[in-house]
């Protein structure tokens with residue numbers, strides 16, 4: 382129960398619902414107990430009536446007994462009916478309070494987890510896969526809700542019924558009470574084991590089902606590769622194999638399910654037999670009446686479900702504890718990207734890297750080694766280098782996607798770790814290497830994160846990213862939906878939507894991480910030229926494999942294996958006949974071949 386303590390704050394928040402629920406449970410149980418006593422009374426009347434009937438057989442008074450008997454029985458039947466209706470009403474109210482409370486907490490907990498996910502750094506997302514993140518916010522929260530709703534409800538019900546019914550039973554007859562309750566602990570323990578097996582098997586099925594869905598999803602999204610490599614048949618066979626695992630697991634669960642009810646029924650039957658047998662001998666001894674036996678059978682029935690639920694509830698609590706442990710594990714992770722001084726101010730855009738080093742913690746790869754450079758506001762810097770030379774790492778360090786492992790980075794001569802994080806990021810336009818667009822309209826993809834931007838700004842950004850003409854050709858213009866249920870954009874168009882998204886924020890620093898790779902040199906030139914105009918007084922960093930992206934930049938640095946091997950202007954680097962010149966010549970030749 383240690384992990385579940387996290388939920389106490391929510392139970393406190395909804396304490397009135399919980400308190401009302403408890404009161405309703407107690408009231409509903411009163412309406413369960415009274416009918417048992419009414420039944421005892423009725424049976425005793427019937428026995429007395431049969432006895433008197435036999436005694437006064439042939440007398441006029443016999444008729445009189447008959448009408449009193451019928452009157453009594455009708456009153457008892459009506460009383461039982463009214464109790465059943467009242468019980469139903471209060472059970473409804475119990476669910477409207479306790480189960481409603483569990484749904485409220487489920488909602489709050491999901492929001493808490495999601496909000497916490499948003500505070501965590503990129504390194505957290507690299508370490509944990511998406512499936513795991515989703516499982517904790519959906520499946521684990523559902524399991525925790527089972528504890529907050531049904532488990533708490535049946536738990537309170539069990540305690541209140543035990544406290545109310547068992548003393549009454551003992552008052553009637555202690556020996557009969559002990560015998561009739563004897564099979565119930567066995568019932569509870571067996572249910573615990575059976576429901577544990579059932580839960581484990583259901584989880585196996587769940588896992589197998591999600592494996593099956595992932596397989597199908599990949600097969601559909603990768604259908605082009607699948608067809609191109611003629612893998613249809615093997616895909617069908619693989620699917621049949623996965624399906625068969627799912628079927629076998631389902632059959633294993635069906636087997637345990639089939640055992641569940643016969644087990645409960647036989648143990649309840651055993652209780653009833655014991656009650657009748659022991660009760661019968663007590664009646665013969667004159668210690669109790671026939672009515673008491675009927676009353677006891679009803680009490681046993683009343684206690685059966687809560688006792689059955691005890692095993693089930695224990696298993697739910699154990700599972701909830703395990704799930705909450707997984708949730709707490711994430712909730713206890715705190716982001717290490719924090720601000721030291723919370724500096725909030727408009728930035729000019731001067732960027733300084735001072736002997737910056739970076740090692741990826743998980744792989745131990747040293748991506749940057751003592752990288753130093755400086756760019757002034759209004760300047761543009763091109764970072765050129767081969768694959769894996771550390772260019773994207775530089776780009777990620779500026780908006781503090783992660784922090785450098787050595788050295789320091791300054792913006793306007795203030796250490797970036799001193800800036801308020803959102804204040805800093807809001808002034809940086811970052812276009813990542815892998816374009817990500819949402820299944821939404823082009824307009825909303827460009828305006829992402831910027832609320833209700835005026836249409837003109839979106840249009841202007843799309844013009845600056847050389848995208849406007851493309852969008853105008855679509856029937857719905859900026860309202861065209863992209864993604865799953867909309868049109869597909871070409872690689873170059875996607876890159877330009879992503880650029881427009883950064884430009885629309887009017888950033889003081891713009892970082893383009895190899896995001897012109899899918900556009901032709903003509904479009905690249907058009908975009909770079911418009912950037913020159915809009916980035917006056919602002920800083921731009923253009924990362925690329927292609928030397929063509931660097932020629933308009935004020936400064937160029939060449940990275941190799943995490944180190945700066947050359948830096949200067951396009952002209953000075955060409956003149957110095959080094960790696961940059963070599964790359965330039967190679968790419969020039971390649972372009973000529975293409976033409």
Ligand SMILES: Nc1ncnc2c1ncn2[C@@H]1O[C@H](COP(=O)(O)OP(=O)(O)OP(=O)(O)O)[C@@H](O)[C@H]1O
Nearest residue numbers: 507741744746748767768769770771772773774775
């Ligand atoms: N998330 C990561 N975890 C571990 N190592 C990484 C990670 N990302 C990059 N690396 C490693 O760090 C080095 C630099 O990678 P980086 O992405 O900065 O290179 P790049 O110059 O941008 O390459 P490309 O042009 O191919 O995008 C590479 O050796 C890469 O394998």
